[in-house]
Amino acid sequence: MAVYRVERTRDYTVMSNHHLKDPGLSLKAKGLLAIMLSLPDNWNYSTRGLAAICKEGVEAIGNTLKELEKAGYVVRRQLRGEHGRVGSVEYTIYEKPQTPPPDPSGPDAPSPHTGSPDTASPCTGFPDTVKPD
Template sequence: MAVFRVEKTKDYTVMANHHLRNTEISLKAKGLLSLMLSLPDNWDYTTKGLSCICKDGIDSINATIKELETSGYLIRRRIRNDKGQLTTTEYTIFEKPQKLDTTDVPPKRENPILDNPMLEKPILETPIVEKPKQGEPILGNPHQLSTNTLITDLLNKEGLSIHPSNPYPSSTEPKKKMGYDEIGCNSANEVKELVLKNIEYEYIKHDHNCDQLNEIVDLMVETLCSTKDVINVSGDDYPAQLVKEKLLRINSLHIGYVFECLKKTTTYIRNIKRYLLATLFNAPSTIDNYYSALVKHDFYGAD
């Protein structure tokens, strides 16, 4: 078994064995701490200075110093000057780990006391402004004024407004004349009521097809409300007043005549509206002759 002997010389260091027997720190930390304990008190303990006497670099030494600081063998404290500025770092090395408060105490700064000077409030004087005298305006072109007066009089005589926002005459426009005005009605509803009364609608609606009867009523109301001066019937133009007078003469017998004509018609009717209007227009004039011809036919037969 090998035996190691230690021969000490006079140049040696006396230190505690605590860190050498501490199993919680690395061998590298034990060696660096032993080296730092062997140095004199006035040694400049900087990482750069330690790297000069060791084989390890600055990064390796910094990592080892942090390990010793964590274990409590080393305390670093930042030194500030009177102005509170950081100047240097102070290292305190212990042979046994210490539990000390390493929190840096921030420097105290006195708040300067600012004087509050009294400012005098200036007195503002109100300036006196003289009111300027305004003279009467002098018209440089009096003839133009007389021209405007003539134009105004002319517009008033013609009933036109001189204001640009209302360019229309002040007099109200005449109400547009409607077709039912000629027959003494005020609205289309009154015209329809008049037609229904003339043809005795409530009595004949059970004798005829209601849809066809309503179409005939609507056609009569539409024609009576027309504003045209001329109304075309069977290709011929008739005065609107004549057509309306004949339609107002239509009664229940004429409606029956129209339905009978529709029933006996065998030809194709292309425009049923024109056919109905022509039948209604001719009904007051032809109904008597039509029924007289039927009576003669029944008594005497066909010639």
């Protein structure tokens, strides 16, 4: 079978094939990630902005972003504006998945100590009376 290649001279994107070969990603997630990697670094990422350049709607884009987040390709961080008010969302996009932080409520999370407190012989030695910093 013959392979035909187009000579690329401008307006093309160079990216890792890692996400394209990831069997854990849906075709939609692979495509959205490829589009996001092709956009300029200063592009204003938002679900509405991505929906404006895709056929899918805002909800489908949001669901696909969640899939990419869960897989570690996208890290979303809520920024705070003036006086701690919720501001814009900052997206960090990776060509290879980042190890997600462990889920504090996951199965491997350490269980909190829920035993009875020790009330026998409390320490009543010399308390620290120095003024704290």
